[in-house]
Amino acid sequence: MEFDTIAAISTPLGEGGIGIVRISGPDAVKIAKKIFKPKGRESIGEVKSHTLTLGYVVCPNTGEVIDEVLLSVMKSPRSYTREDVVEINCHGGMMPLKRTLEAVLDAGARLAEPGEFTKRAFLNGRIDLAQAEAVIDIIRAKTDESLKVAVGNLEGSLSKEIKKFMDGITDILARIEANIDFPEEDPEAFITKNELEEMILKMMKEIEGFLQEAGKGKILREGLKAVIAGKPNVGKSSLLNALLKEKRAIVTEIPGTTRDIIEEMLNIGGIPVRIIDTAGIRKSRDKVERIGVRRSEKSIEEADLVLLVLDATTGIEREDEIIIEKVKNKECIVLINKIDITGKVNIPYYEKITGKECIAISAKKGIGLREVEGKIRERVFEGKINTTRPLITRVRHEQALKKALKSLGEGLAACRDNLPLDVVAIDIREAWEALGEITGDKVDEEILNRIFEEFCIGK
């Protein structure tokens, strides 16, 4: 068989929180078997192709039930990819979907690259030649999209941590490799066996701690990223508060600096939404305010959805036009605020100027908020906003960290078994590469750069 077995969430989160985890490849059935407990008597290995089986997804480590699901098996070649395909229809919402995917990955599948199912479908002859270009477009678009998320995440705590871990592992590797490749220097100057063990152990503890924190959801929160934007005093904070009054916040406020971004978590129709209130955008001479404005612009860029607030009492001003221009290519709902003062507003006029769907609201009096929530839900279910994307990003990062942790553990065991440096290096390198897959970095140059930066080497 040419390919390994891959898995991913293959649909945007549907109505009522239904989503599908798809597994494709030679081990698809074997992997599904490990995590699936049928309600009926037959094991899925005996299930006929192209039938549905009701059952539970069970965590392979703890035995805990994750979700009630419908599982379908499509045997090769009668499947989308022409490989054995298993699809798990989850319906418990976003978290069970994510945990189901994680269970599948823990059971031996690899997280699919963007567009990989389509790529396989084509390479296995399932999609006809005329569609080749469309396939390329899909791969390209999906990759660019996930790249955007990765870059967007770069300054987020997650990627910062990953970079930090990579840096630590590079340090270990550089010491090992310098010791090996420059034997005429004093080897103790690079690393002793005890130091090596300590460094690996420390690294493992850090990653372990991070993963635990991440599991508790303290550090990472995923969900749709909605940003409230608008000029100063247009009622952004009131809107946030009003939405919060309607729906209980899931997570408390993240403290920030002056004029920083306020972030809250809402649950709208079963969809976790990170709602972000930004500093008002306007041209300013005030240095502190300018920093705030720049941050706001950045969070607009990274947003899945922008809630642009306009002031019905002032109409569209120059400052508004600047923001309208910025959200031109974004998924956006325009909220005409303060109708409690003006009474009726001319919605078609606003829609014509902004080119977006507009809703009249009053944040103060709580008018139109239901409609806002309804619109957000609608867009998610229509698939206009991809809610699974940030989730996948997180799964990818966590999987990489788990892989790195496992390799480091093997390296440590090798150390303790008195295996030589060149063998230990294999594990440490593997740990690095697991993380390097996320950032797209190559290990060789990193090691060499580090060696020559840190150590005085040479004849």
Add this chain to the structure above:
Amino acid sequence: MPFSAGKYDVIVIGAGHAGIEAALAAARLGCKTLCLTVSMEAVALMPCNPAIGGPGKSHLVREVDALGGQMAISADRTCIQIRMLNTGKGPAVRALRCQSDKKLYQAEMLKILQHQKNLHLKQALVEEIIFKGCRVEGVMTQTGAIYWAPVVILASGTYLGGRVIIGDVNYSSGPSGFFPANKLPQQLKAHGIKMVRFKTGTPARVDKNTVDFSAMIEQKGDDEELYFSFMSENLKRPNVSCWLTYTNEKTHKIIRDNLHRSPLFSGVIKGVGPRYCPSIEDKVVRFADKESHQVFLEPEGLGTTEMYVQGMSTSLPEDVQLEMLRSIKGLERVEIVRPGYAIEYDCLVPTQLYPTLEHKEIEGFFSAGQVNGTSGYEEAAAQGIVAGINGARKVLGEEPVTFMRSEAYIGVLIDDLVTKGTNEPYRILTSRAEYRLLLRQDNADLRLTEKGRKIGLVSDERYEKFLKRKKMIEEELERLRNYRVKPSNKKVQELLIRKGSAPIKNSITFAELLKRPELDYRDIEELLPDERAVPKDVLEQVWIELKYEGYIKKQLVQVEKFKKMEDRKIPENISYKEIKGLRTEAVQKLEEIKPKTLGQASRISGVSPADISVIMIYLEQKRRSDKKGVPNGGKEA
């Protein structure tokens, strides 16, 4: 007046470490070969360290040997000290390093070249390579002699546009006072060949009789009989010591006080030097808090009192060189025989080459060695044999031979050069080999002798020796995997307790027993039911194979994955510009590197995994439409 001086199959320019292997390989494969050297005195010159080997380098030497090359045999015959480095760091990185008698090495190589059938060695300065369109036709020398050949291998080392710099003095020169080649690089540039300027340096040589060794630490060679070549045995060789001393604060102050006279810091030197081989002034400036640096004194040969001062490579003025050397313990009254110098030279941008080392735009034009941007005798020899083999095969109308990263350091070296290029003189390092545990120096013969045999460079004698060794390894492995030992065996249980290893509860094989970290081969040898005289090198193979089995398997799995992409060939006529969905940067890089396989393409910086997917789809699309006989993108149904 130019005149026609003869016709050859292969012409090699240069008789250094690359040129020698190239010329010998071509001649041994039956090609009428001409090797031109700038001076008969410069054949096999070692202008830097009087040493061969080291991590990664000794791997290359043994690989060249397994393929039927010359370096290892000559090094063994002219060695005056040999050591195994990294013995405690694992089988993959153990490395031989020898001190060579430079003059003897040169004499040995000269003899080999001059007695090689099909090979003419001549002294001439090549001033022009004759190109016709995008083919090479021959070379013209300074004296007007024109030699014709369909294959020309450029192995000119640091001679192209060579400039020696010592303090404020600088002059046009090749290494060690030989002539530089100044016209050739101009012509190559005019012909559209991309060149860069690199720099390297060498320390002073001092007179042994003016050194106080009693103040230094002696570094002896190993007593054990160690050889680079799989063919060498029973050679009587001396064991001459090297000597270790250290720089001190006074040395560093002298250097700091004279930095304004350093061409490195004044900007006279523009070429890029290697990071792994910094000059002493560089080390003192960059690592200011280091109180001392190691200095090794290495003999240049038995018939000379010259000693090489490793660790003190410099381009400072001669008076400063003397002053700083004399500040070092044991060198208080030292006399310099030759001052250290930096040398700048032109070399080819290696991404212009195919993995065969043939130039992509000029058929029949190969290059090898330092002129491709590498440094080191071993790196040069490795490229030399590859260029020689492929030059000859071109003439003979045979398929090219290349080496994969998973089979040899030669493959790592050349793939790095032609796929990634280099922005400093490139040196091989074991950390560059991702499948290091498989590419050991001890199994170079097992990896490459068959390949060398197929190419035609492995003699019957070598091949038989190899088959015998291979058979013995297999038999010994089988023996250990078959013989079992039971818990009732008292001797074994006693041994295990003595070694701090858990006693066995069930019957296990000797192979399994050997895997225990506490046990050594010698421990179990006498417990084996039959006695066999197994040679040491065979035992070593078996031991590594068993002891590291888990990790070897791990690497084999990695190689499998790697090979999948390496097996996906990219057709030569592919036009990346036509592929919709490739990013502009990727298109540019791919057009430049012209990768032969998807695997190679994936290693080009600036080509992302998504680009690789796009190429895969494109290739599949093309394959299907070609099969159907419809134009690109045509409907399948």
